[in-house]
Amino acid sequence: xxxxxxxxxxxxxxxxxxxxxxxxxxxxxxxxxxxxxxxxxxxxxxxxxxxxxxxxxxxxxxxxxxxxxxxxxxxxxxxxxxxxxxxxxxxxxxxxxxxxxxxxxxxxxxxxxxxxxxxxxxxxxxxxxxxxxxxxxxxxxxxxxxxxxxxxxxxxxxxxxxxxxxxxxxxxxxxxxxxxxxxxxxxxxxxxxxxxxxxxxxxxxxxxxxxxxxxxxxxxxxxxxxxxxxxxxxxxxxxxxxxxxxxxxxxxxxxxxxxxxxxxxxxxxxxxxxxxxxxxxxxxxxxxxxxxxxxxxxxxxxxxxxxxxxxxxxxxxxxxxxxxxxxxxxxxxxxxxxxxxxxxxxxxxxxxxxxxxxxxxxxxxxxxxxxxxxxxxxxxxxxxxxxxxxxxxxxxxxxxxxxxxxxxxxxxxxxxxxxxxxxxxxxxxxxxxxxxxxxxxxxxxxxxxxxxxxxxxxxxxxxxxxxxxxxxxxxxxxxxxxxxxxxxxxxxxxxxxxxxxxxxxxxxxxxxxxxxxxxxxxxxxxxxxxxxxxxxxxxxxxxxxxxxxxxxxxxxxxxxxxxxxxx
Amino acid sequence: xxxxxxxxxxxxxxxxxxxxxxxxxxxxxxxxxxxxxxxxxxxxxxxxxxxxxxxxxxxxxxxxxxxxxxxxxxxxxxxxxxxxxxxxxxxxxxxxxxxxxxxxxxxxxxxxxxxxxxxxxxxxxxxxxxxxxxxxxxxxxxxxxxxxxxxxxxxxxxxxxxxxxxxxxxxxxxxxxxxxxxxxxxxxxxxxxxxxxxxxxxxxxxxxxxxxxxxxxxxxxxxxxxxxxxxxxxxxxxxxxxxxxxxxxxxxxxxxxxxxxxxxxxxxxxxxxxxxxxx
Numbered sequence: 001x002x003x004x005x006x007x008x009x010x011x012x013x014x015x016x017x018x019x020x021x022x023x024x025x026x027x028x029x030x031x032x033x034x035x036x037x038x039x040x041x042x043x044x045x046x047x048x049x050x051x052x053x054x055x056x057x058x059x060x061x062x063x064x065x066x067x068x069x070x071x072x073x074x075x076x077x078x079x080x081x082x083x084x085x086x087x088x089x090x091x092x093x094x095x096x097x098x099x100x101x102x103x104x105x106x107x108x109x110x111x112x113x114x115x116x117x118x119x120x121x122x123x124x125x126x127x128x129x130x131x132x133x134x135x136x137x138x139x140x141x142x143x144x145x146x147x148x149x150x151x152x153x154x155x156x157x158x159x160x161x162x163x164x165x166x167x168x169x170x171x172x173x174x175x176x177x178x179x180x181x182x183x184x185x186x187x188x189x190x191x192x193x194x195x196x197x198x199x200x201x202x203x204x205x206x207x208x209x210x211x212x213x214x215x216x217x218x219x220x221x222x223x224x225x226x227x228x229x230x231x232x233x234x235x236x237x238x239x240x241x242x243x244x245x246x247x248x249x250x251x252x253x254x255x256x257x258x259x260x261x262x263x264x265x266x267x268x269x270x271x272x273x274x275x276x277x278x279x280x281x282x283x284x285x286x287x288x289x290x291x292x293x294x295x296x297x298x299x300x301x302x303x304x305x306x307x308x309x310x311x312x313x314x315x316x317x318x319x320x321x322x323x324x325x326x327x328x329x330x331x332x333x334x335x336x337x338x339x340x341x342x343x344x345x346x347x348x349x350x351x352x353x354x355x356x357x358x359x360x361x362x363x364x365x366x367x368x369x370x371x372x373x374x375x376x377x378x379x380x381x382x383x384x385x386x387x388x389x390x391x392x393x394x395x396x397x398x399x400x401x402x403x404x405x406x407x408x409x410x411x412x413x414x415x416x417x418x419x420x421x422x423x424x425x426x427x428x429x430x431x432x433x434x435x436x437x438x439x440x441x442x443x444x445x446x447x448x449x450x451x452x453x454x455x456x457x458x459x460x461x462x463x464x465x466x467x468x469x470x471x472x473x474x475x476x477x478x479x480x481x482x483x484x485x486x487x488x489x490x491x492x493x494x495x496x497x498x499x500x501x502x503x504x505x506x507x508x509x510x511x512x513x514x515x516x517x518x519x520x521x522x523x524x525x526x527x528x529x530x531x532x533x534x535x536x537x538x539x540x541x542x543x544x545x546x547x548x549x550x551x552x553x554x555x556x557x558x559x560x561x562x563x564x565x566x567x
Numbered sequence: 568x569x570x571x572x573x574x575x576x577x578x579x580x581x582x583x584x585x586x587x588x589x590x591x592x593x594x595x596x597x598x599x600x601x602x603x604x605x606x607x608x609x610x611x612x613x614x615x616x617x618x619x620x621x622x623x624x625x626x627x628x629x630x631x632x633x634x635x636x637x638x639x640x641x642x643x644x645x646x647x648x649x650x651x652x653x654x655x656x657x658x659x660x661x662x663x664x665x666x667x668x669x670x671x672x673x674x675x676x677x678x679x680x681x682x683x684x685x686x687x688x689x690x691x692x693x694x695x696x697x698x699x700x701x702x703x704x705x706x707x708x709x710x711x712x713x714x715x716x717x718x719x720x721x722x723x724x725x726x727x728x729x730x731x732x733x734x735x736x737x738x739x740x741x742x743x744x745x746x747x748x749x750x751x752x753x754x755x756x757x758x759x760x761x762x763x764x765x766x767x768x769x770x771x772x773x774x775x776x777x778x779x780x781x782x783x784x785x786x787x788x789x790x791x792x793x794x795x796x797x798x799x800x801x802x803x804x805x806x807x808x809x810x811x812x813x814x815x816x817x818x819x820x821x822x823x824x825x826x827x828x829x830x831x832x833x834x835x836x837x838x839x840x841x842x843x844x845x846x
Contacts, residue, residue, distance in 0.1 A: 112634070115633050115634055116634070118633065119630075119631055119633065119634070416696060416699070416700040416705055417696055417697045417700055418696055419696055419705075420692050420695070420696055420812045421696075421705075421707075421708055421809055421812060421813075422812070422813075424629065424632075424639065427632075428632040428633070431632055431633055432632075432633050441707065442707060445704060445705065448697075448700050450705065533633070536633050537633070537634065537635045538632070538633055538634070538635045541632055541633055543638075544632055544633075544638050544639060545629070545632045545639050546638075546639065546640060547629075547639045547640055547642075547643040548640070548643070548692060548696075549640045550696075
């Protein structure tokens with residue numbers, strides 16, 4: 001057997017430098033996949049020459065084989081791919097299930113030995129990248145891995161007894177909702193038959209086929225509406241108590257609505273530089289104070305601002321995110337027999353919002369009967385009984401909402417009352433990233449809080465949307481937004497999209513410190529940002545290193561924790 | 568008062584109680600060795616060295632920040648509280664007396680320098696950040712010289728413009744006499760340390776005094792100059808207080824290493840001249 005020859009690779013990354021599987025799928029497999037109902041109507045002529053359909057399938061797809069009881073997907077994990085069943089069968093369970101292995105795949109490359117070696121490694125030039133070698137020759141085709149998921153096994157009969165399940169057979173499709181939205185999986189999926197064979201298509205492939213092919217888009221969107229909507233409704237705490245039949249009825253009657261502009265970040269950055277207090281003016285009004293009540297609005301994706309008219313302006317009184325509802329008080333009043341009920345506040349789209357509008361009659365029928373119990377658990381009701389120090393002041397709320405920091409799940413916040421400016425956080429970040437700090441100790445501040453220019457690992461990471469290669473992605477387990485340096489082509493789409501300027505483009509260098517140049521003599525760029533030190537034993541080194549407890553990584557929407565920490 | 572209460576929270580009280588208990592144990596053991604006719608100076612000397620080594624762990628922890636050995640915050644607290652214990656053990660070790668030899672005076676002085684600088688550092692680390700935050704938006708310390716140069720250039724441009732543009736000389740004269748020096752570098756360090764605004768008020772007063780001689784265009788320039796003076800004063804405040812937050816370490820750390828060297832010499836000499844002593 002000949003040893004595959006290799007070549008030095010000092011060139012820009014390309015779309016399929018790293019196929020999804022160990023190897024791209026062969027032509028026969030690609031042809032078989034394209035004959036499946038999900039793809040049979042996709043017209044290859046609709047695709048650009050540089051992005052052919054068969055190459056997408058070959059490089060962005062892989063085959064995976066599972067044994068009975070093996071968990072394929074786990075509810076709550078961040079999804080990034082769609083599955084098509086080729087052989088065997090699977091069971092979907094709308095609940096999170098404990099598995100024997102508990103499924104957390106070990107962090108790759110994280111060990112004491114590696115960390116110690118990193119500490120004592122000789123200093124490298126800034127943004128050094130080792131020269132890579134790409135195998136030209138093809139290795140023998142790799143058979144689908146026998147135990148690929150690492151998510152553990154469970155007893156199928158036990159699951160069937162204890163949970164509501166749905167069986168899927170070839171050539172059904174699943175996982176499309178998370179693959180399209182980058183959100184958490186809404187169900188657990190388990191293989192039920194021997195040697196269940198699945199075709200898995202990673203999200204960038206799904207996105208490209210959906211963009212180019214009208215038929216595929218219609219097919220996937222239809223699946224999303226048929227199955228995804230019920231799943232979404234089931235996720236809403238306000239509807240937890242409902243059975244499948246009631247959820248189906250709501251799904252059939254409800255409307256999907258979209259407000260705002262998916263491209264909001266560019267205009268937002270301009271507005272922010274001009275005057276943050278005027279950002280509200282560009283937010284699309286979803287419904288206005290005084291309007292008649294037209295259903296219960298459930299936030300499906302994105303953020304919305306609740307405002308009240310004060311003199312000649314609008315005062316933000318709350319902000320809503322996924323699973324929050326608007327209009328419940330008013331519907332309650334209608335059900336109580338009040339006449340002439342109108343909306344008490346306005347709702348505005350912060351950037352881009354998906355809304356599910358549940359008809360008033362269904363809200364009265366299904367939501368209100370369980371309302372009293374839910375209200376007891378409602379955070380906004382609880383908030384009124386919190387100590388004054390833990391209530392968000394108007395100016396702080398305006399600051400966080402106007403700058404859209406509420407998107408941040410792991411925002412870096414510095415307490416300026418405690419920060420001595422020692423820069424130990426920056427030094428620790430540099431230590432964790434081969435002397436390349438991934439943030440600047442600088443950012444917008446209000447009172448004693450500074451939200452630092454470091455990736456916030458957003459709930460809706462808009463930086464992911466335009467990435468041509470899918471190099472910027474979410475970690476399946478943690479949801480951390482990461483950049484795959486091996487597939488980043490340096491196009492800066494993510495850096496330009498980030499509304500917070502938290503992604504930095506850098507020119508990479510060789511071991512002598514000289515810039516690496518491509519065949520045209522141009523420097524080669526890569527996108528870099530905070531990765532929450534995923535490859536370190538400690539988690540975020542910045543928070544570890546702060547001697548004065550002046551730095552925290554925090555979900556900005558956890559206002560109670562934020563305010564108590566700020567003091 | 569609120570700050571005082573936060574500094575002496577329940578956690579701090581527990582930690583101080585633990586330190587007190589450790590010191591009581593130390594005193595008890597020291598006394599036991601004393602009445603047992605052992606040379607307790609070796610015991611309390613090595614206890615002192617151990618405490619100093621434990622305090623040094625903070626420095627080493629910072630260097631291996633990517634290893635999961637507890638947050639640096641924890642190690643700083645250990646540093647603080649073991650520091651209190653160390654001072655107490657040191658006083659016992661010196662037998663409550665001043666030193667009697669040159670080397671011991673050096674050792675004693677270095678220890679006092681390290682302890683006092685450490686205590687001052689801990690205090691200013693608590694006091695100065697809120698003061699900086701209350702003053703205005705935090706400024707990155709390393710960028711202050713750049714901002715200062717920009718302000719100086721703007722001030723000079725206003726002064727030149729006032730002469731070139733008409734008959735007014737007052738602004739240029741004041742600039743030459745006073746303001747050029749004010750913008751040239753950090754000024755009024757002591758006043759900023761005391762959070763005093765007197766020097767700034769004096770400068771603004773001098774600017775106000777020439778307002779009556781100016782036309783409308785001159786008054787506009789004067790207002791811009793006032794803004795620049797306030798901005799520069801603010802910059803000096805950040806430079807002074809931010810600098811102090813860094814400067815104390817330049818005393819504390821080198822003095823610590825000098826102390827370590829002196830300790831090694833002291834230990835060697837102590838053993839060299841301790842022949843026949845019951846250790």
